[in-house]
Amino acid sequence: MSSDPWGRVDETGTVYVRTADGEKVVGSWQAGSPEEALAYFERKYEGLVVEIGLLERRVRTTDLSAKDAMTAIEHLRTQVDEHHAVGDLQALRERLDQLVATVEARREERRAAKAKQAEEARTAKEALVAEAEELAASEQWRSAGERLRALVDTWKGLPRLDRRTDDELWHRFSHARSAFSKRRKAHFASLDAQREEARKVKEKLVAEAEALSGSTDWGATAARYRDLMTEWKAAGRAQREAEDELWARFRGAQDVFFQARSEVFAERDAEQQGNLALKEELVAEAEKLLPVTDLKAARAAFRSVNERWEAIGHVPRDARPKIEARMHAVERAIQEAEEAEWRRTNPEARARAAGLTGQLQDAVDKLRDQIAKARAAGNDAKADKLAKELEGRQALLDQALKGLEEFGG
Structure with missing residues (x-):
């Protein structure tokens, strides 16, 4: 007789496996020694271990269905x-039980994932329907039509819902597309009539533009051309061939007028460039008056510069803001100097400042006297409190003295 921790072979060749419920007959072995019998059934046990391990791996790493997994587990x-094997059979049962739990968990995960996917698909289709219904009222015929076609492709790529919900959403989606198509057809059906009307309007605009092309009333004619352009845009488009031909005539008439105006303005610009050079010389002369040290002399010199400035004509429009800003800066600086001089020599303001300074000085002197008396009386707490108040009054006094200095005393 031969045995190991999990099984034995008796003298008749019967092979047993040890379990928690006692020994169980595995089979009979007559072809060799008891050791060979145990080794044979132990190999069968190892085979089961391998099969269970492979099934565990498939459950973990593949999309094996729960049904197929449970069939394999039961097998x-x-x-x-x-x-029919010698080994720790209970350990194998426990691994199979654990595998059942894993499969059930995977089944729940897949059920939840499927429910989530269905909810996401429903949300996505509701969003497609909402967008399609919004596009149904659009007049951006090309972009809206392309977007609706893209929405159809997106819809086809989404999973189906339950029949009732899917049919209901598709009906709304399809209805929105049909409504858009109907409106687009009606729009283009009326477009030809509109284009014919636009052609008639534009022919009249072209005739007027050509009649104005020789005008030398530059301002009024340029304004009228701007109005004609506004009317042109408001008229809408004619048929492509007519639109191109009319536009060429319209632009040609404008070009004749504006070219003539440009030649006249070029002569005017040359004169204005000369004016700009003169004004740049004057503003440089004015800027030399800064900073103001002699207010009376600066005021007289600036007045002279300004008189010569006013005698010069226009400068180019794009240069005007910069050159005038430089001149105004000098003028403001002189004005500020005048205001400062007035404040400095204003007797009423000086008297108010002197009065405030005197009051603050009296208060400071009084606090110092009170502090000295408190110290002498041994009342340091009171002295410290008065000292803090003195700091504030002294700061106000210093500020007032500084303001008084600005009045020259």
Whole structure:
């Protein structure tokens, strides 16, 4: 007789496996020694271990369905329960039980994922329907039509919902597309009539533009051309061939007028460039008056510069803001100097400042006297409190003295 921790072979060749419920017959072995019998059934046990390991890996790493996984588990459980192997059969049962739990968990995960996917698909289709219904009222015929076609492709790529919900959403989606198509057809049906009307309007505009092309009333004619352009845009488009021909005539008439105006303005610009050079010389002369040290002399010199400035004509429009800003800066500086001089010599303001300074000085002197008396009386707490108040009054006094200095005393 031969045995190991999990099984034995008796003298008749019967092979047993040890379980928690006692020994179970595994089979009979007559072809060799008891050791060979145990080794044979131990190999069968190892085979079950390998099969269970492979099934565990498939469950973890593949999309094996729960149904197929449970079938495979039951097949292996039957082999374990039939006791045709020698080894820790209970350990195998426990692994199979754990595998069942894993499969059930995976089944729940897939069920939840499927429910989530269905909810996401429903949300996505509702969003497509909402966008399609919004596009149904659009007049951006090309972009809206392209977007609706893209929405159809997106819809086709989404999973189907339950029949009732899917049909209901598709009906709304399809209705929105049909409504847009109907409106687009009606729009283009009326477009030809509109284009013919636009052609008639534009022919009149072209005739007027050509009549104005020789005008030398530059301002009024340029304004009228701007009005004609506004009317041109408001008229809408004619048929392509007519639109191109009319536009060429319209632009040609404008070009004749504006070219003539440009030649006249070029002569005017040359004169204005000369004026700009003169004004730049004057503003440089004015800027030399800064900073103001002699207010009376600066005021007289600036007046002279300004008189010569006013005698010069216009400068180019784009240069005007910069050159005038420089001149105004000098003028403001002189004005500020005048205001400062007035404040400095204003007797009423000086008297108010002197009065405030005197009051603050009296208060400071009084606090110092009170502090000295408190110290002498040994009342340091009161002295410290008065000292803090003195700091504030002294700061106000210093500020007032500084203001008084600005009045020259």
